[in-house]
Amino acid sequence: MVVLATAEEWSSLTSLLQKSSGDNGYQMASKSLGSKQVCDLMLEDHSISLHFAELKEDMPQEDMSHAIDDCFKSCRGGTSVFLLLIHGGYYTEKEKRMIEILQAHFGVEALKYVVILSVEDGKVIEALDDTLVDLINVCDGRYCRITTSTASGGLHALHEMVNNVVTENSSAGYTEGMLAESKKRSTEDSAMNMLRKKVQEAEEKEQAFMEMLQEQEERRAREMEELKARHAEERQKEAAEKRRHETRRESLQEAVSSHRSMLQLHLKAPDDDEAKKISVVLLGLSGSGKSSALSLILNREGNRYLSNGPGHDPVPPTVTCERKEMSAGGRRLVLVDTPELWDEDGVENVELVKDCLALALPGPHVFLLVLQVGRFTQGESEMLGHLQKIFGRELAEHAIILFVHFDGNQYRPQRINDYVSGAHPSLQELVRKCGSRYLELNVTRAVSALSYPQVKELLSGIHKLVASHGGRSFVVRRFSPQELQERNKMIAEWKEGSQEGNYLLRHE
Known part of the structure; x- marks a missing residue:
């Protein structure tokens, strides 16, 4: 029998057999x-002949095999059976490894020729390990x-099990032929x-x-998509650049056309430099105070201010566009009063719009959107939209909101900043669209002398806005400069004829 055991287990078995030999009916050598x-x-x-070679726990598999x-091989001539020694019924990792190596070298069939012997000369386990039970069943x-x-008795039982192995397998135990086949x-x-x-x-x-x-x-597909995207982006950039260029x-x-037109106007001006004039157009609804504001601004030129009067004289509604001129800051200032357009x-x-633009030549440069303090109706909230449809969306960039205060106004005068900050959201939005440029003008006769600083501030604001645009006038593309110039001549001729008629009527 080939004994599978460590030196310790082999020593336990031989010591036990040595102590019990002679008196127990067997001899040992x-x-x-x-x-x-x-x-x-x-x-x-x-x-029974037991053949043992020491199997150490740390022995490599090849050496143990x-x-x-x-x-x-030393068991030739007898029945070859494998005897696995365990101590006290304990089935440890070293015994498991021996069984694994046995199967690897001698084949799975070797388990048919395995007998398990538990040497119990000391502590004995109460219940067998499940893996040991499984091995016993396989054996x-x-x-x-x-x-x-x-x-x-144990040796007799061992001998009987060996005989059973031979009987069950009809052979003399595990043979060299089986090993060769394995x-x-x-x-x-x-x-x-x-x-x-x-x-694999x-x-x-x-x-x-x-x-x-x-x-x-996939990488080529991604690169192709990225390339297409870059090409599309480049084409978009080229198209955008082309549009910007156009x-x-x-x-x-x-600008060249406008400059030429303005140059022609400048060359045709008889006495003064027409092209250097700053043109301001007053816009607003009827009753907003455009004409009253215009009168106060014109009075500023000669420092003509009234005081302690009962109130301002009523100004008749404006039905036609009228042009006035004054000097301010060393330049001539053109002021155009307008009715509702x-x-x-x-x-x-359309005719009033043409008159407005013709009289505003060489401008317009600035638009004054006149609002009455304390009055902001639906029509005034829609005013900027109407004006942008008429003159263009860029009008807001050239606009200043002018708040006018009258004697009969029920709102007590206050700081204009406080008035705007507490105003209706629609009015605040209008102010925002016009670049938050707003000023006030008090046309109350009782304090008209005090309005001088307000007029001065207004004229300063006009000059600053014109300077911010490089002195360029606002261009309304729907009418050519030649058309407006002809319109201006026609208005001048009409006024001249009207004045002559009035003169003849007065002297008849």
């Missing part, structure tokens, strides 16, 4: 065969115990495993190659 130890046991009419194989229940007092299968299995490994490696390489191809395709070119052409349905009066 030990000898050494090189590195192996042999224990011969004589039981009445039969014998070689040691077991040497013991197996068809070949498990026996041996103690000092039952050594003979090695052959192992070699075939190794070759098959190697082949499987190579096939080839499949893995193929899969890796396919994944690499897919990744390359807009700039049109603006330059328009649209009717109740929001339809513009």
